[in-house]
Amino acid sequence: MPVLRLVHPEPAVGPTEARRRKIGLEKVAVDFATRGKTVRAVDGVTLEVPEKQFLALVGPSGCGKSTILNMVAGLLAPTEGTIEYDGAPVLAANTRVGYMTQKDTLLPWRTVADNIGIAFELRCRKASAGERRERVAEMIDLVGLGGFERHYPAELSGGMRKRAALARMLIYEPETLLLDEPFGALDAQLRLLLQQELLHLVERRQMTVILVTHDLEEAVLMADRVVVFTSRPGRIRATRDIPFERPRNAMELRFRPEFSAIHEELWNELKDEFAASIGGERGAK
Known part of the structure; x- marks a missing residue:
């Protein structure tokens, strides 16, 4: 499998550097109406994400993790509280972020190049056809899809589709990435390879x-900090800084004893929440 070739690499920044706040949530709550009832998905979440930090959100299904991404992206307004990006409230679609959802949402009737090119046209409407072709080619090379430019999504493997979706997001040149289970549907080996490639990309850029x-x-493996959420309504149960240096080698890191210790610590926070979530689902039936 080809490895990502980085464009305009810059020195990696360590996770311990003092940085300004990029994203801020203050006492955020979200309610949804369903079956004639109001369900609180997120409750009282206050969270800060410093610039250049890699933050991971973990918790049971339905605890509001994806809801938080939707709010940062400006696709959903909180019922209570405020969302800020670079010190300004998020009141509309946040065009400074790239959002990769669980499904790749590639247009099935368009080729890989066209799927990526549409995104570039939306960002740079005045770009010439030559500029468009050059930028699309750069992104295809970046994610290792050279030779598949004219292929349609149905002709690609699951990993290739994820790479195409990643290229489509990156062509916007977002300064922040919002990733919702980007590799969840892939097999373990492919997931590890793409995790490593994403780490390289994020660390360099x-x-x-x-x-x-x-x-x-x-x-x-990937984050500078992990936030553990409770079962619904989602509240922050715990946060944990991840002290591993960057750049990271995802292939080797998982075998270090410190990795196992942190994993066990976080699992001890999570397991009760998963049990509560399962119990709540059974009670709702």
């Missing part, structure tokens, strides 16, 4: 990242 994942190992 010094991006701010919020990753939502059900995979606790993925959170510890």
Whole structure:
């Protein structure tokens, strides 16, 4: 499998550097109306994400992790509280973030190049056809999809589709990435390879990242800080700084004893919440 070739690499920034706040949530709550009832999905969440930090959110299904991403992206307004990005309230679609959802949402009737090119046209409407082709080619090379430019999504493997979706997001040149279970549907080997490639990309481009994942190992492998959420309504139960240096080698890191200790610590926070979530679902039936 090809490895990401980085464009304009910059020195990696360590997780311990003091940084200004990039994203802020203050006493945020979200209610949804369903079946004639009001359900609180998120309750009283206060959270700060410093610039260039890689933050992972973990917790049971339905605890509001994806809801938080939607609010930072400006796709959903909180019922209570405030969302800020670079010190300004998020009141509309946040065009400074790239959002990669669980589904790749590639247009099936368009090729890889066209799927990526549409995103570039939306960002740079005055760009010439030559500029568009050059930028699309750069992104295809970046994610290792050279030779598949004219392929349609149905002709790609699951990993290739994820790479195409990643290229489509990155062509916007976002300064912040919002990733919702980006590799959840992939097999373990492919997931590890893409995790490593994403780590290289984020570390070199010094991006701010919020990753939502059900995979606790993925959170510890990739993040500078992990936030554990309770079962619904989602509240912050615990936060844990991840002290591993950058750049990281995801292939080797999982075998270090410190990794196992942190994983166990976070699992001890999570396991009661998963049990509560399962019990709540059974009680609702």
